[in-house]
Amino acid sequence: MNFLSKTPSWVGHHVAAIRVVVVLTVVLGLAYPLGMTALAQVPGLRDQAHGSELSGGGSKLIGQSFLDRKGAPIPYYFQTRPSDAGTGYDASASAAGNLGPESTVDVLGPDGKQSLLTQVCARSRAVGELEHVDGSRPYCTADGVGAVLGVFRDGGTTGRATRVVSLDQACPARPFIASYEGVAVECAKPGVDYGKTVVTPIRGDAPAHPKVPADAVTASASGLDPQISPAYAKLQIPRVARERGMSEAAVLKLIAQYTSGRGLGFLGEPDVNVVELNAALDRTHPMKGA
Known part of the structure; x- marks a missing residue:
């Protein structure tokens, strides 16, 4: 006599469901994640899979503040643009300032707010x-x-x-x-x-094209962008070269290594990754006691 022929239909349904759970657990819970992890180690993909880490810590995709404990710029580093993410480049608090061109009047006083x-x-x-x-x-x-x-x-x-x-x-x-x-x-x-x-x-008599580029005085939408314009990077060359004991030509050459062109050749503007640039400076021309 066939025992299964006398088994209630609901038991068969449960057995089939258990089989599906076991198969999907093995395929999607084990095989797929392990396969993706292995694929991520392929040369050319490993860096992105690990968050584009820098050897000295941090990620080349997230900006950093190069300030001292008092909040002043460290002179031997290239400076990034301002950041509204937390207290500055806080990856857990990505944010913009949300102020527009009509924000021109300050709120004065001890609890005031700058336009x-x-x-x-x-x-x-x-x-x-x-x-x-x-x-x-x-x-x-x-x-x-x-x-x-x-x-x-x-x-x-x-x-x-x-x-x-x-x-x-x-x-x-x-x-x-x-x-x-x-x-x-x-x-x-x-x-x-x-x-x-x-x-x-009141416009005043300032030049129409200021020496200080716009990205040096405005934050990015995310507050985390690590890039600045080539113009802002070049403005900082004399200071960094002097502090590092390098020639300005050598600093300019290093900037060129970390400058990206327009996306697809026509989207956006060229930019310089300050995080990578400063890391390269520390490798090639380290500061004593830094």
């Missing part, structure tokens, strides 16, 4: 001082804040100017211009509401 314009102005001034070049930019004051006036007019948004305030220069700062439309310019008092003024950015 995007003032952030750009301050960064450009700091880079200019570090690299010994002109850090001035249009719509920026000499002291590194937005050159923005708040103009009170007798017609509300139109008419004669009756009072003018330099909105991003907190008192007792001296306004970047003495008068506007014949009215003396005042410094801004923290906590005072200047919302009824007509916001008026």
